[in-house]
Amino acid sequence: MSVIQKKGVKTAHALPKFDVALSRTRRAQVADTLRNFVLSGQLAPGTQLVEAKLASRFGVSRGSIREAIWELIDQGLLINRPYAGTFVISLDEKTMIEVFSLRGALERYAFTLLWPKRDGVFREEFTARHKALVNATRTQTRFDVIKAEMRFHSYSYEFCGNRVLLEVWEQLSQKVHLSFVISQAIVRGTDFLGESERYYTTALGDDLAEMLVEIDRHLELGMLAVRRFAHNASPPASKTTE
Amino acid sequence: MSVIQKKGVKTAHALPKFDVALSRTRRAQVADTLRNFVLSGQLAPGTQLVEAKLASRFGVSRGSIREAIWELIDQGLLINRPYAGTFVISLDEKTMIEVFSLRGALERYAFTLLWPKRDGVFREEFTARHKALVNATRTQTRFDVIKAEMRFHSYSYEFCGNRVLLEVWEQLSQKVHLSFVISQAIVRGTDFLGESERYYTTALGDDLAEMLVEIDRHLELGMLAVRRFAHNASPPASKTTE
DNA sequence: CAGGATTTGTGCGTATGTATA
DNA sequence: ATATACATACGCACAAATCCT
Numbered sequence: 001m002s003v004i005q006k007k008g009v010k011t012a013h014a015l016p017k018f019d020v021a022l023s024r025t026r027r028a029q030v031a032d033t034l035r036n037f038v039l040s041g042q043l044a045p046g047t048q049l050v051e052a053k054l055a056s057r058f059g060v061s062r063g064s065i066r067e068a069i070w071e072l073i074d075q076g077l078l079i080n081r082p083y084a085g086t087f088v089i090s091l092d093e094k095t096m097i098e099v100f101s102l103r104g105a106l107e108r109y110a111f112t113l114l115w116p117k118r119d120g121v122f123r124e125e126f127t128a129r130h131k132a133l134v135n136a137t138r139t140q141t142r143f144d145v146i147k148a149e150m151r152f153h154s155y156s157y158e159f160c161g162n163r164v165l166l167e168v169w170e171q172l173s174q175k176v177h178l179s180f181v182i183s184q185a186i187v188r189g190t191d192f193l194g195e196s197e198r199y200y201t202t203a204l205g206d207d208l209a210e211m212l213v214e215i216d217r218h219l220e221l222g223m224l225a226v227r228r229f230a231h232n233a234s235p236p237a238s239k240t241t242e
Numbered sequence: 243m244s245v246i247q248k249k250g251v252k253t254a255h256a257l258p259k260f261d262v263a264l265s266r267t268r269r270a271q272v273a274d275t276l277r278n279f280v281l282s283g284q285l286a287p288g289t290q291l292v293e294a295k296l297a298s299r300f301g302v303s304r305g306s307i308r309e310a311i312w313e314l315i316d317q318g319l320l321i322n323r324p325y326a327g328t329f330v331i332s333l334d335e336k337t338m339i340e341v342f343s344l345r346g347a348l349e350r351y352a353f354t355l356l357w358p359k360r361d362g363v364f365r366e367e368f369t370a371r372h373k374a375l376v377n378a379t380r381t382q383t384r385f386d387v388i389k390a391e392m393r394f395h396s397y398s399y400e401f402c403g404n405r406v407l408l409e410v411w412e413q414l415s416q417k418v419h420l421s422f423v424i425s426q427a428i429v430r431g432t433d434f435l436g437e438s439e440r441y442y443t444t445a446l447g448d449d450l451a452e453m454l455v456e457i458d459r460h461l462e463l464g465m466l467a468v469r470r471f472a473h474n475a476s477p478p479a480s481k482t483t484e
Numbered sequence: 485c486a487g488g489a490t491t492t493g494t495g496c497g498t499a500t501g502t503a504t505a
Numbered sequence: 506a507t508a509t510a511c512a513t514a515c516g517c518a519c520a521a522a523t524c525c526t
Contacts (some may be wrong), residue, residue, distance in 0.1 A: 025324050061495040074316035082267050083502035098406040109347035164340040303515045325492050325522035
C-alpha cells in the first residue's frame with residue numbers, strides 16, 4: 001500500500017478525491033512522512049534508513065527517497081556516512097544542552113524584536129496557541145503535547161518579523177522537538193502546565209527584562225530534565241546546580 | 243572539460259596520480275563547485291540553473307546535479323519553484339538587514355560563551371586569521387577578502403564550544419557571504435581595515451560588555467553599507483544561464 | 485487561449501564504489 | 506581476505522507542469 005498519493009492516475013474517471021492540496025512534489029511528501037516518523041519516535045535514534053526498503057514501502061522510486069532523505073539530513077534529523085548509510089540522529093546530553101542554550105539566545109532576540117510590536121493580533125494568536133497547549137496536556141498523546149508546545153513557542157519567531165530568524169528556528173526546532181522526544185522532558189517536568197502559564201503571562205506583561213529572564217528560567221527547566229534523563233541510569237546523589 | 247574528478251578510470255595503466263584525497267562523493271564536489279560560483283558572484287542572483295546543461299558542463303549525471311542543487315537549496319543559496327526551475331537566490335535589502343541583525347544576536351551569544359574560555363590558543367588563531375584578513379585586503383581580489391573576513395569571524399563560532407551554534411552559523415554565513423557579494427559592503431565601507439582592527443582589539447580585551455557593544459557597532463556598519471547600496475543602485479535585471 | 489517547447493519530476497535497470505560482517 | 510549488502514552514480518525514458526509564442 002502506497003503511503004504517498006499519486007497524481008497522474010490514468011484510469012478512466014479516476015476519482016479526483018485524492019487530488020486535494022497536491023501542489024507539492026513527491027519529494028516533499030516523502031520528507032514530511034519521514035519527518036513525522038522520526039519526530040514521533042517511531043524511528044528510533046540510530047536506526048538505519050535503507051533506500052530500497054523505503055522506496056518499496058512508500059511506493060516511490062529510490063531517487064525520490066534519496067532526495068527526501070537529504071532534506072532531512074540538511075535539517076539535522078538524519079546523518080549520512082558516505083557509502084555506509086543514513087541513520088536517525090542520536091542526540092547526546094551535551095548536544096541537547098547546547099540546543100536549549102542556543103534556543104535561549106534566539107528566543108531572547110525574538111522577544112526583543114517583537115516586544116514593541118505586540119498588539120491585539122499577537123495577544124489573540126498567542127493566547128489561542130497557549131490554550132491549545134493546555135488542552136493537549138489534558139486530552140492528547142505525548143506526541144501531540146510536544147507538537148502543541150512547539151507550535152506555541154514558534155509564534156514568537158513567526159511574529160517577530162525577522163524571516164531569516166524564522167528560517168533558522170525552523171531548522172533548530174527540529175532538534176528541539178527531537179530533544180523533547182528523546183529526553184521526555186515535558187512529561188518528566190514537575191509542573192509543566194504551571195511553567196507554561198508563567199511564561200505566557202510574562203510574555204503578555206509589561207517588563208521585557210523580566211521576560212528575558214523568564215526565557216532563561218524556562219529553558220533551564222528543559223535542560224534540567226535533559227540532565228536528569230541522561231543520568232537516570234544511576235540516580236543522582238545530589239542534584240545539579242540550581 | 244570535466245570539473246569533477248572521476249574515480250574509476252578503466253584505461254590500462256591509468257595514472258593513480260589523480261586519486262589523492264578523493265574520499266568525498268561527487269554530490270559534494272559538485273555542490274562545492276556550484277557554491278563557489280554563486281558566492282563568487284559568477285552566477286548572478288536570479289540566474290536559472292538548468293540541470294541538463296550543468297550535467298554536461300560538469301560531466302556528471304543529472305542525478306548528481308539534482309542532489310547538489312538541493313544541497314544548496316537547503317543551505318538557502320538557491321530557490322526552487324516546482325516544475326519551473328531552480329534559481330540563484332536574490333536577497334533584497336530587508337532580508338540582508340535581517341541577516342546582519344540576526345548575526346549580531348548569534349555573535350554576541352558566541353562571545354558570551356567564549357569569553358571566559360579565551361586562552362593562548364584562541365589568541366594565536368584569532369590573530370592569525372586577522373592578519374590573513376589584513377593581508378587579503380592589500381594583495382587579493384575582493385572575493386578573497388570576503389572569504390578572509392568570513393573566516394576571521396567564523397573562529398568565534400568554532401571556538402565557543404557550542405557545536406549546534408556552529409552548525410547554525412555555517413548555514414547563516416552563506417547568506418552573510420552572499421550579502422557581502424551583492425552589496426559590496428566591504429569595498430564600500432569607509433574604513434574597513436580600521437574597523438576590523440578595532441573589533442580585533444576589543445575581542446582580545448578585558449571588557450565583555452564593551453565587546454558586545456562593539457559587535458553591534460561593527461554589524462551596523464555592514465547594514466549601513468547595505469542600505470547605501472540599496473538606495474544607490476537600481477535592481478539588476480535577471481539573466482538566464484550563460 | 486490554444487499548443488508546442490522547455491525543463492523539471494519520477495521511475496527503472498544497471499554498474500561500480502565502499503563499508504562491514 | 507572474501508563475500509555481501511548497500512550506497513552512489515549513470516543513462517535513459519517518460520510524465521507532468523510551466524513558460525512562451
